[in-house]
Amino acid sequence: MNTGITIALSKGRILQEAIPLFAGAGIELAEDPDESRKLIIPSTDPQVRFLVIRASDVPTYVTWGAADVGIAGKDVLLEQEGLDLYEPLDLRIGLCRMSVAEPAALAATDAPQRWERVRIATKYPHITRDYFHGRGVQTEIIKLYGSMELAPLVGLADRIVDLVSSGRTLRENGLVEVEEIMPISSRLVVNRAAMKLKRRAIEQLITQLEAQVSHEPS
Ligand code: PRP
Numbered sequence: 060m061n062t063g064i065t066i067a068l069s070k071g072r073i074l075q076e077a078i079p080l081f082a083g084a085g086i087e088l089a090e091d092p093d094e095s096r097k098l099i100i101p102s103t104d105p106q107v108r109f110l111v112i113r114a115s116d117v118p119t120y121v122t123w124g125a126a127d128v129g130i131a132g133k134d135v136l137l138e139q140e141g142l143d144l145y146e147p148l149d150l151r152i153g154l155c156r157m158s159v160a161e162p163a164a165l166a167a168t169d170a171p172q173r174w175e176r177v178r179i180a181t182k183y184p185h186i187t188r189d190y191f192h193g194r195g196v197q198t199e200i201i202k203l204y205g206s207m208e209l210a211p212l213v214g215l216a217d218r219i220v221d222l223v224s225s226g227r228t229l230r231e232n233g234l235v236e237v238e239e240i241m242p243i244s245s246r247l248v249v250n251r252a253a254m255k256l257k258r259r260a261i262e263q264l265i266t267q268l269e270a271q272v273s274h275e276p277s
Contacts, residue, residue: 063106064253064260067126069114073245076152077130084267106260118142118248127253128261133243134222138183145249147265151272153245155224157186159238162211165218166235180210181220190220190240208232 068074070093078088087103092111100109110126118139121129132153136142159179161169176197181187184200191198203210207219208228222243223229223236247268254261 062257062260063108064128064257064264065108065110065126067110067112067117067120067129069117069130070111071114073114073130073132073153074111077150077245080150080152080268080271083271084264107264115139118144121248121250124250124252127250127257128264129248130245131248132245133241134183134186136246136248138185140185143251145251145254146246147249148247148269148272150245150247150268151274153243155222155243157183157220157240157243158223158236159218159220159240160208160211160223160229160234160236161218163233163235165211166237169237171237178217179220180207180216180218182207183220186240187220208234 068077074092081088081102085104086107088109089101089103090097092100092109098111100111102108110120112120114132115135117126117129117131118136120126121131121144122142130150134157136144136146159171174194174196176199177191178199178201179187179191180201180203182203182205184202187200188198201210201216207221209232210216210219211234212232218237219234220240226236229236247265249261
């Protein structure tokens, strides 16, 4: 039986913040995936390897068992419906928030509590629909795959729902945050069958990573 652990994660900020957590757990990546084109990266632990994939593909690899474990943002996990994953640990990396934003000129006179119908561009149509439905606001949702901040500037939508970290992208495009929908962080997710078949190794990994998680207030 294959007893090794395959871990799926995405390039960029999540990867760069995850590397020190794994290092603290005694697992070093054999090379920096941000510098390499390899999609499978071995580690210094012969029992652990990494798959470097698109953030939104991480739940798919873990659900199907192609990876035993993954790191995925709460945004990605909430947006994809029908996932059946074990989510044992908030890694407190990739910290940001999901917010509604709009042009500063609109915000000057806007009153969110009086919204009845909004036209929103977003990569997160399910989260957006659920959020506004909960507020009793009708939505027209325009699904985009990135650079949502452009949509209100060219009349594609009035507002956007997107992740905000430093706020720089909103600022540089003349948008302001008008409502926070939820805080976001990256989570460790585990395939349910792997959790049974490789319990000892995966529990050890969870415990080691948990010891590395920062509990500093964000
Ligand atoms: C994310 C998000 C915003 C930006 C926010 O985009 O969609 O555009 O970061 O960060 P800031 O508040 O620090 O400016 P990302 O760069 O991940 O690319 P994406 O458009 O492909 O999601």
